[in-house]
Amino acid sequence: MKTIGVVDTTFARFNMGRAAVDEIQQNVSAKIKRITVPGVKDLPVASKKLIEEEGCDIVIALGMPGAKEQDKICAHEASTGIIQAQLMTNIHIIEVFVHEDEGRDEKELAFLMEMRSREHALNVVNMLFHPEKLVKQAGTGQRQGFEDVGTLRH
Numbered sequence: 001m002k003t004i005g006v007v008d009t010t011f012a013r014f015n016m017g018r019a020a021v022d023e024i025q026q027n028v029s030a031k032i033k034r035i036t037v038p039g040v041k042d043l044p045v046a047s048k049k050l051i052e053e054e055g056c057d058i059v060i061a062l063g064m065p066g067a068k069e070q071d072k073i074c075a076h077e078a079s080t081g082i083i084q085a086q087l088m089t090n091i092h093i094i095e096v097f098v099h100e101d102e103g104r105d106e107k108e109l110a111f112l113m114e115m116r117s118r119e120h121a122l123n124v125v126n127m128l129f130h131p132e133k134l135v136k137q138a139g140t141g142q143r144q145g146f147e148d149v150g151t152l153r154h
């Protein structure tokens with residue numbers, strides 16, 4: 001059986017990991033290893049440990065960069081680390097970031113955090129079990145959370 005790693009943060013203002021686990025369980029039967037770390041900068045090593053020590057075949061790493069300038073820098077550093085962990089392990093770590101200032105208000109932010117977590121969880125399921133489904137979506141302007149933007153030419 002394939003194993004999917006799920007790592008999220010206590011910094012986030014919505015339980016992104018729970019949404020991702022729920023979406024995975026609704027779509028596929030896989031083993032899930034879930035952990036939670038304090039913030040986005042802790043996601044890279046947590047993901048790498050899920051891969052190397054827990055045998056995960058893919059990982060979904062979820063977090064919420066805050067709205068301040070130092071949070072944006074922190075998020076960029078976290079992203080760089082997540083990419084490095086992928087290159088070191090040759091395993092995908094799907095990064096699900098929702099910036100706190102992407103929502104107009106708390107209601108929209110919560111909606112976005114839930115929907116982006118779920119839509120990327122589905123991407124993870126498809127990457128692992130149905131990669132041909134992503135090829136079918138090539139060039140279609142998919143977005144996670146808000147509306148897809150669509151293709152330029154049919």
Ligand code: RDL
Binds near residue numbers: 039040041042070
């Ligand atoms: O290793 C402990 C912390 O440094 C780590 O958890 C950081 O990711 C925490 N953190 C910040 O220090 C910060 O300035 C976070 C943010 N901003 C942020 O915007 N989002 C986070 N963590 O998830």
Ligand code: RDL
Binds near residue numbers: 096097
């Ligand atoms: O690992 C899953 C995603 O984080 C990853 O696919 C990103 O490349 C998706 N992405 C963004 O998160 C973003 O803020 C993309 C863009 N911007 C972008 O401008 N173009 C992309 N992806 O192809």
Ligand code: RDL
Binds near residue numbers: 095098144145146
């Ligand atoms: O065009 C509006 C948004 O798509 C754009 O602002 C994106 O950069 C928003 N975004 C992120 O900032 C991010 O860190 C997205 C993702 N991750 C993502 O994974 N998928 C998105 N947008 O559709």
